[in-house]
Amino acid sequence: MWWTDPENGRLFGVVQQLFDLYQHYLGSLEEGMQPLVWGVGSAPDAHGRWTYPLVVASFEDVRADGVELPAGRYPLATLMDNGWSDTRVWGQLRSWEVPPNTLIDLAGRPTAAGMVYPTDEVVARSPAGSATVGLPCRIGPQESGFITAGHLVPGKVQVDVYATGDGVPSWVTGTVVDWQDPVNAGTKGGYDYAVVALDDPGHQVAFVSHRGAMPPPQPPYGTLDVVVYGGPSGRQVGSVTAALVTLGDARRQWLKVWQFAPSGRLRRGDSGSLAMVTSGSRSGSVLGHFVGGSGTSPHFFDHQYIQDLASTLDSGLAVQVTF
Numbered sequence: 001m002w003w004t005d006p007e008n009g010r011l012f013g014v015v016q017q018l019f020d021l022y023q024h025y026l027g028s029l030e031e032g033m034q035p036l037v038w039g040v041g042s043a044p045d046a047h048g049r050w051t052y053p054l055v056v057a058s059f060e061d062v063r064a065d066g067v068e069l070p071a072g073r074y075p076l077a078t079l080m081d082n083g084w085s086d087t088r089v090w091g092q093l094r095s096w097e098v099p100p101n102t103l104i105d106l107a108g109r110p111t112a113a114g115m116v117y118p119t120d121e122v123v124a125r126s127p128a129g130s131a132t133v134g135l136p137c138r139i140g141p142q143e144s145g146f147i148t149a150g151h152l153v154p155g156k157v158q159v160d161v162y163a164t165g166d167g168v169p170s171w172v173t174g175t176v177v178d179w180q181d182p183v184n185a186g187t188k189g190g191y192d193y194a195v196v197a198l199d200d201p202g203h204q205v206a207f208v209s210h211r212g213a214m215p216p217p218q219p220p221y222g223t224l225d226v227v228v229y230g231g232p233s234g235r236q237v238g239s240v241t242a243a244l245v246t247l248g249d250a251r252r253q254w255l256k257v258w259q260f261a262p263s264g265r266l267r268r269g270d271s272g273s274l275a276m277v278t279s280g281s282r283s284g285s286v287l288g289h290f291v292g293g294s295g296t297s298p299h300f301f302d303h304q305y306i307q308d309l310a311s312t313l314d315s316g317l318a319v320q321v322t323f
Contacts, residue, residue, distance in 0.1 A: 039247030132231030148272030
């Protein structure tokens with residue numbers, strides 16, 4: 001959890017403790033080693049109440065240690081009934097004294113969701129990759145632009161945008177004017193965004209009606225229903241099933257990301273896709289943009305992660321853009 005919860009201070013404290021232990025664990029890994037645990041956070045119950053500590057653990061390492069369970073979310077007690085006590089992952093978590101109500105996501109290695117794909121809207125030339133136009137914005141007082149995933153590009157470079165709004169598709173150029181990618185961020189992690197300004201003042205990004213960034217959740221909680229406007233995958237409807245304080249591997253650590261379900265809705269090339277809340281008092285607010293996922297097959301993600309926009313703005317992006 002990355003917000004103060006007056007109804008469940010104990011959960012807040014447990015997640016913070018897990019976060020501290022996880023950061024120390026990452027810092028202790030020898031160079032070239034991948035962690036047994038990918039991230040920590042919290043998860044809601046069936047009624048949307050934030051109840052459970054959550055750990056994202058390596059599916060591959062658990063399988064290698066003889067536990068034949070598919071990727072997915074499990075109560076700790078269920079795993080203990082299936083030979084979990086002999087795994088290296090449990091050895092690590094036992095040393096952290098995780099509480100018995102902890103949920104475990106068995107997931108593949110988290111990876112950024114960008115790749116070369118013929119129908120993507122934003123293309124980087126070097127290194128080659130593609131993502132999706134996300135949230136439209138104004139950059140300074142004049143420039144029209146948008147926010148997409150930072151891992152698409154290596155820095156403040158020029159990108160090509162496949163513009164379809166005029167009915168006759170055409171390529172226009174944009175320039176990355178602000179950028180972060182938590183690659184090689186170490187234990188402190190970071191945010192994943194690129195702010196792209198269109199080079200031609202005559203070009204515009206279509207307006208999206210929204211209520212701004214979704215503020216931190218407050219009780220009474222309800223299920224956060226979400227729609228993601230994917231590039232390759234199209235419009236996908238689902239809900240929030242977890243909030244990860246930090247998530248990633250030894251190379252890239254994302255801070256403050258939401259988990260989006262059901263599985264298999266988003267794929268590589270959907271990076272940057274706009275995610276909006278569609279239920280409750282926060283309906284119409286922007287949750288963030290899709291940045292990556294964990295998969296046990298090359299064809300789809302078992303787990304899908306959305307960078308929280310409010311946190312990204314608080315990290316410094318807010319001085320660059322308006323909506």
